[in-house]
Amino acid sequence: MRGRSAVIVVLLFVVAVVVQTTLFAQINLVTPDLVLLLVIILCLTKIRPEAILAIAFTSGLVVDLLGPSALGLRAVVYTTVAYIGIRTRDRADIGRVAVALWAGVLTLIGVILLMLIGTLFGQSSLLGENTLSRLILVPLANLAIAAAVAPLVVRLVDRDKTAFRYP
């Protein structure tokens, strides 16, 4: 990952964390997990796979440090989602709808993992009151946002205007 791409990635994550913890924290109807979505979209870029895992881990740690849950919970979940994302990203390359569905499925895996690991480490109550509705709403919101912004983010990070241009 080159210097300019790294700066873009850091800026994107800062914006994601701030928007997630301010705007979407107050609107109950729309509840995406922007940081997780950004991790998933980064899997589609040309960034080295190990670097993507490191970015996923670090961004998860930052969210853990800001929230009340155990340090490392989201780091583990985001890293696992990134690993699955890297392994399956070729399936998402076929079109905008495929990217959106792929991002939605990966988000669903992330939310389930968060609940499972959170429960194992006694963090289930800290994850919020409406955990079951989050199982549906978060993947759907991420799916919609991925359809809109994933190609744009990939082009921005890779600085490749031809990336993800579908006929």
Place this chain on the structure above:
Amino acid sequence: MLSRESSNRLLPTFITLLVVGVLLMTIDVRLEGKGVVGVLRSGTQSIVAPLQEAASLVVNPVADMFDSLTNVASLREQNISLRAELAEAQAELVGVQDRLALLALLEQLYGLDTADPSLGQTVANVIGKVESAFVVDKGTNDGVVVGQPVIDTNGYVVGTVRTVTSGSATIVPITTGRNGITVLVNVQVGTLTPQVNTSEMRLLIGDAREPVLEGDRVVTSAGSISYPAGLPVGVVLHDAAPESHSLTASVEPYVNTDTLRIVVILAWPPDPVTAATDDAGDVEETTTTTTDASTTTTSTLENEG
């Protein structure tokens, strides 16, 4: 299709990060968020809080507008009922002012000492939310310390301060806190604990002598080490009778953390240092720093909520 690098080191990197993550979780759970982890949390929060504060200036009106649009049908009725409530409250206020004036006169006549019993209060704006916890724009500079109780503008219990920086604090609500609150229902003392996937809380009275009834008010008990006595917490949802001297019931907290914009942080105990000496078992760590303007005491209480 994009050409991307493939790597043989992907799986080892993934496993290493997983192991590190699980180790961190284990350490954090064992340390209960204190020590190095607490310092890291405060550090991260002090970096992100100014950004959240700036963003909330733009976001709050947008969120309010969004809320208004989704509730537009009920706003008119709500307005009428609120006006009626306001008129009633103003009438009550006049009555209370009369009684206060009478009380002041009687105190003057009998030469009573009227020490101010009110607690120090810090009013704070909610600037962000992470999972169930929320971030407010007041910190140690405003006298906020870890463990202090937080209420909403109606006086209902919200939670406790979890971490604090110079200009912000993270508050964990009672509905998601790790431990329980000691509460009073009528004359019986019990413990209120959060439950998974619901805002309802579980009331457990160990030495129950009488049933609790639907609608009974639940308030903080004098036995609580994290909250002053008498703060309203919630209401009992269903009747419950004692079984083998113990009783369990569901309680709906009064506070709705989703709609909180402003909270009040109570300076309680009024003097944490004295409280620490009085009851060393309840307070695990206390540090005092003196600044030009004020003395700020940071204490980590045995967290109830």
